[in-house]
Each structure stands twice: as structure tokens, then as C-alpha cells.
Amino acid sequence: MLKFHEYRNPALAIDLVVFGYYEKVLSVLLLNRNEEPFKNGWTLPGAFLQMEERFSEACGRILKTKLGMEHLFLEQLYSFDEPGRDPRGRVISVTYFALVNPRNFGLAAGKMANDVSWHDIKKMPELGFDHKKIFKKALERLRSKILYFPVGFELLDEMFTMTELHELYECILDISIDRRNFRRKILDSEYIIDTGQKREGLQNRHPSLYKFNKKLKQHNFNLNVS
Amino acid sequence: MLKFHEYRNPALAIDLVVFGYYEKVLSVLLLNRNEEPFKNGWTLPGAFLQMEERFSEACGRILKTKLGMEHLFLEQLYSFDEPGRDPRGRVISVTYFALVNPRNFGLAAGKMANDVSWHDIKKMPELGFDHKKIFKKALERLRSKILYFPVGFELLDEMFTMTELHELYECILDISIDRRNFRRKILDSEYIIDTGQKREGLQNRHPSLYKFNKKLKQHNFNLNVS
DNA sequence: CTTACTTTGCGTCATATTAACGCAAACATG
DNA sequence: CATGTTTGCGTTAATATGACGCAAAGTAAG
Known part of the structure; x- marks a missing residue:
């Protein structure tokens, strides 16, 4: 040798x-x-x-x-x-x-x-x-x-709307995901936190801004999309 | 450079x-x-x-x-x-x-x-x-x-009993899995085939021998054990 | 062969999860 | 203000899961 x-x-x-x-x-x-x-x-x-x-x-x-x-x-x-x-x-x-x-x-x-x-x-x-x-x-x-780990947050701003997160998942996975079911799953998983804030803009009210929950333990997420 | x-x-x-x-x-x-x-x-x-x-x-x-x-x-x-x-x-x-x-x-x-x-x-x-x-x-x-891909078959003989497969999973994952639920999930997944054969042995009848279904497409398996 | 015990195969049932979709309030636009 | 879109929340049927009952098949010993 x-x-x-x-x-x-x-x-x-x-x-x-x-x-x-x-x-x-x-x-x-x-x-x-x-x-x-x-x-x-x-x-x-x-x-x-x-x-x-x-x-x-x-x-x-x-x-x-x-x-x-x-x-x-x-x-x-x-x-x-x-x-x-x-x-x-x-x-x-x-x-x-x-x-x-x-x-x-x-x-x-x-x-x-x-x-x-x-x-x-x-x-x-x-x-x-x-x-x-x-x-x-x-x-x-x-x-x-991305199906089991919240890796997508790295691609978005620190605060983002539910719609932005939903679009990101659809784009990455190249499939369409029911908006309402996606919302429920993501919120149930506790991977994101509702900041209570709104994006300042043209009109009076806007959709909620969320951010990634950094305290979350890893494996309690399973976005089982079809 | x-x-x-x-x-x-x-x-x-x-x-x-x-x-x-x-x-x-x-x-x-x-x-x-x-x-x-x-x-x-x-x-x-x-x-x-x-x-x-x-x-x-x-x-x-x-x-x-x-x-x-x-x-x-x-x-x-x-x-x-x-x-x-x-x-x-x-x-x-x-x-x-x-x-x-x-x-x-x-x-x-x-x-x-x-x-x-x-x-x-x-x-x-x-x-x-x-x-x-x-x-x-x-x-x-x-x-x-092993939770989503039938990788364990490499560790067993070509033909094996359901009990052997069950023991293998319990051993690798170091958890106990309900025997009857495991059986149902594995059979539903179509990851194994009942060969119809029995292991020749001391007495007249024995449990079924199964083998790995090599024709299976990959991602239709999810052994969601607790 | 008979008895006692273990293993195997199949079924039930309450609960949880999922997919599909309804709907109204909030919002944007002209 | 009128109209169409976006957002948040809910319902429902179908399916999956976890816990466990039970009897037939198999084993061991007298």
C-alpha cells in the first residue's frame, strides 16, 4: 500500500x-x-x-x-x-x-x-x-x-405574506397547491409566526406579515402535497 | 488565480x-x-x-x-x-x-x-x-x-417473513412498531410481494415468504411511525 | 393425539389528516 | 360607488392512522 x-x-x-x-x-x-x-x-x-x-x-x-x-x-x-x-x-x-x-x-x-x-x-x-x-x-x-423543512424562508424577505410563501412553494415544486389547505398546514406546523404587522402601503389595511419561527424544532412538518 | x-x-x-x-x-x-x-x-x-x-x-x-x-x-x-x-x-x-x-x-x-x-x-x-x-x-x-424507501431488503435474505421484516424495522429505528399496523402499511405500499412459498422446515405449514418488489416506483411509501 | 402456549393473518373502531371547495369580509381599481 | 380580486376562516367526505380484539395456524411437551 x-x-x-x-x-x-x-x-x-x-x-x-x-x-x-x-x-x-x-x-x-x-x-x-x-x-x-x-x-x-x-x-x-x-x-x-x-x-x-x-x-x-x-x-x-x-x-x-x-x-x-x-x-x-x-x-x-x-x-x-x-x-x-x-x-x-x-x-x-x-x-x-x-x-x-x-x-x-x-x-x-x-x-x-x-x-x-x-x-x-x-x-x-x-x-x-x-x-x-x-x-x-x-x-x-x-x-x-422543502416538503419537510422550512428551507424556503431563505429566499424571501424577513417578513412576507402568506400569498408570497404560497407562490414560492408552487414555484419551487412546479405544482399548484390549494391556497386554503396550504395556509392551514403551514400555520398548524408553527413554522411561521404572525407578526401582527402590515406592510405599509397605499391604502389603510393589508394582509398580515409573517416571519420564520426560528425556535422551531425540526421534524414536525410534512407538507404532503399531491 | x-x-x-x-x-x-x-x-x-x-x-x-x-x-x-x-x-x-x-x-x-x-x-x-x-x-x-x-x-x-x-x-x-x-x-x-x-x-x-x-x-x-x-x-x-x-x-x-x-x-x-x-x-x-x-x-x-x-x-x-x-x-x-x-x-x-x-x-x-x-x-x-x-x-x-x-x-x-x-x-x-x-x-x-x-x-x-x-x-x-x-x-x-x-x-x-x-x-x-x-x-x-x-x-x-x-x-x-428506511421510512420512505425500501432500503432494508438489502439486509435480509432474498425471501423473508413478515416477522423478520418487522423485527428489522424495529431494530434499525430502535422503536417498537405495532405488528398489525406495520403489516397493513407494508402490504398496502406494494413494496413486497407474497411469493406464495413457505420455508421448508420441521412441520407442515409455515408463514408466507415475501420478497422485495423490484418493479416498484419510488415515492409511494411513507412509514409514518410514532 | 391432546393440551397449553405462541405466532400469524385479518378485522374493527375511534380519531386524525387530507383534499376539495363554499363564502364573506377586506381590499383594489376605475 | 360599483365591480372584481384577495384574504381569512369554515365545512365536509374520503382516507389514513393508532390501538387493539380474536381466531386459525403453528409449536412444544406429555
Whole structure:
């Protein structure tokens, strides 16, 4: 067997699937590459892991330097290992997915640096490397996770209306959910709190604003939608 | 930014959590190390990833050479990145969990090579590296997965009685489940098929033998136990 | 074979959850 | 003010769940 110091191994990259939700559209941040391979093609943002860096630090570095974002919800997704996935040589990719409210970063669709942009998940371009596969895995994870864990709040403002939350779920899951049943289930689950406040606006009264109940223990939620 | 060929990165290991079920006990395969670090301590079986090897190939290599096993159920678990997790230097570990019926390999408790043995998950020794953490993650995954996916069949013989399946679920989840309600749910889910056969034995009649329904589509199962 | 005990298969029933949808008050718009 | 939409709350039938009864089938021992 190989001794530790003799060991030579594949390169290790971190790639990110950053989801954003804005005006009823779920999007993913893509980078337009300015170098080979896949020059001028779209890929997920990523970087090689530094020698003493943790995965989460690498994620933070990518988010900050390439995208100008900080303190996002991050979760490890999967590690990809196909030998041909990077034409430059063997690269293992550990992937994470992130959720962000684009409004917190002034990054509404179309207003970003010219090599980074949001792409509606229903209108994705071709992606370089095996990033299509990674994206699919991330979307699948988001969809299954939101059914039992209140992960969607990361995509909304701190306070939101029931309608906004309902639209978010319909958009992410790509199904229609009965508004009244959704309301009942979400309220029963105690995942959100009625702040009693209203959004100040044009007229006198408005629908209630809710916020995420951070004190909630995890597994008492099961949005069993058809 | 670093050029691809200049890049130097952490070492990459694969570690396995191999679960086996035998005589109503759920166990994990551990290796007694014969070299530093953690000499004479227990660890999960693992190896460094070879340059052109896929994760699944490395898993197969570990299973075959260290444990004499082949063709197990394998699923990627998580990738671990703490800088101090290996005293020899920076090692990233991509982990998998495997399910095996020990009877298929003649590996009943205590009958293995002297440096490999099954350990009841309720009586685990101290583990080297961060392997305790990996083991916990694997057990958590197994427990949550078995509630919505028929993953337990990998641990039983091809044909099994309802009682055996029921005992397996109680053992893995470490709870008691009403026998009659379990039966109803499992049969309603169509996850198993009544083979019509009986186990040949001492007397004339025996309980039905069932087998896993391989044609089943995935997500129509929800064992909602209390 | 008979008796006593355990295991297995099937059924009942009260309660909880779900899906589908009604409706009126609050709200927006011209 | 008149009209259409949004929001909050409720009802109901169908289904799922948890707790448990019971008898036929199977086992063990005299």
C-alpha cells in the first residue's frame, strides 16, 4: 500500500448551485467563463479547494469574490467523481447549494456583473463540465427538502405574506397547491409566526406579515402535497 | 488565480460504513488498525482514492480486499473536511454507506479475519479519526431513508417473513412498531410481494415468504411511525 | 393425539389528516 | 360607488392512522 507522503491524488474543486427567487421565478446563478475550457460557455460558480481551507470557507470565498454575496444558507449536496468531467484532468467536485434573496444583494435579474447572471430554472442554457447534472441534483434536493423543512424562508424577505410563501412553494415544486389547505398546514406546523404587522402601503389595511419561527424544532412538518 | 497544473490539494480518502443485520442485531464493520495513527484502535474501513479511480471503484476495492465482499448496496453519504481530522495531514474523506446480509459472505459475528469485525451499533468502541461522526451520520441516513424507501431488503435474505421484516424495522429505528399496523402499511405500499412459498422446515405449514418488489416506483411509501 | 402456549393473518373502531371547495369580509381599481 | 380580486376562516367526505380484539395456524411437551 501507498505511504501517505507518496500519495498523489485528483484535484478537488468546490462548485455551487446558488438559487434565488425573485418575482415568482426561481433562478440559478451562472458564470460566463472567460477562459478555456468552455470559454464563453455557462457554468456553475466554483473554485479549487485551497490546502488548508474548509469547504464552507471555499464556498464563502466563491460567493464573496465572484458574486459579492455573504452569509447565505449553504448545504452540502453531493460529490462528483466522473473521470472525464473536467477536460483538464481528474477533478473531484464537492458541491453545495445555496439559497439567497436577490434583493438583499441588489442583484435583480440582469443587474449583475456581465459575466454572472441569474437564469430561470425553466430556461437553462447548456452548461459546461457535468454541471447540468449537478444542477439537477440540487433542484431535486431543494424540492424534496422543502416538503419537510422550512428551507424556503431563505429566499424571501424577513417578513412576507402568506400569498408570497404560497407562490414560492408552487414555484419551487412546479405544482399548484390549494391556497386554503396550504395556509392551514403551514400555520398548524408553527413554522411561521404572525407578526401582527402590515406592510405599509397605499391604502389603510393589508394582509398580515409573517416571519420564520426560528425556535422551531425540526421534524414536525410534512407538507404532503399531491 | 492558480493555474490548473500548479494546483496542489488535500489528499482524498474514501471511507465506508458497512451495515450488517444478523440475529436481530444491527452491526457495523470495523477495522483494527495495524499501523499508526490509531494503531490497534478501531476505524471504519477506507483507502485513498487512486488517480483514475471512481468512488464506487474505490468502495469495491475496499470491500473486496479488506472485507471479501462484492456487489453491495452503496450510497454516497457525505464528504468530511475538517483540517485536523487526520493527524498525518489534510485529508478529505468522501464517505459511503453499504448494506450487507452477512449470511451472503459467511461472515457471522466473530468469524472474520482477526483485524475486521462486526460491532453492534449499540456497543460501539471508540473510533479513530472523526469516524464516530461519520458513523452517526450514516446511521441517521439509514434511519431516515428506511421510512420512505425500501432500503432494508438489502439486509435480509432474498425471501423473508413478515416477522423478520418487522423485527428489522424495529431494530434499525430502535422503536417498537405495532405488528398489525406495520403489516397493513407494508402490504398496502406494494413494496413486497407474497411469493406464495413457505420455508421448508420441521412441520407442515409455515408463514408466507415475501420478497422485495423490484418493479416498484419510488415515492409511494411513507412509514409514518410514532 | 391432546393440551397449553405462541405466532400469524385479518378485522374493527375511534380519531386524525387530507383534499376539495363554499363564502364573506377586506381590499383594489376605475 | 360599483365591480372584481384577495384574504381569512369554515365545512365536509374520503382516507389514513393508532390501538387493539380474536381466531386459525403453528409449536412444544406429555
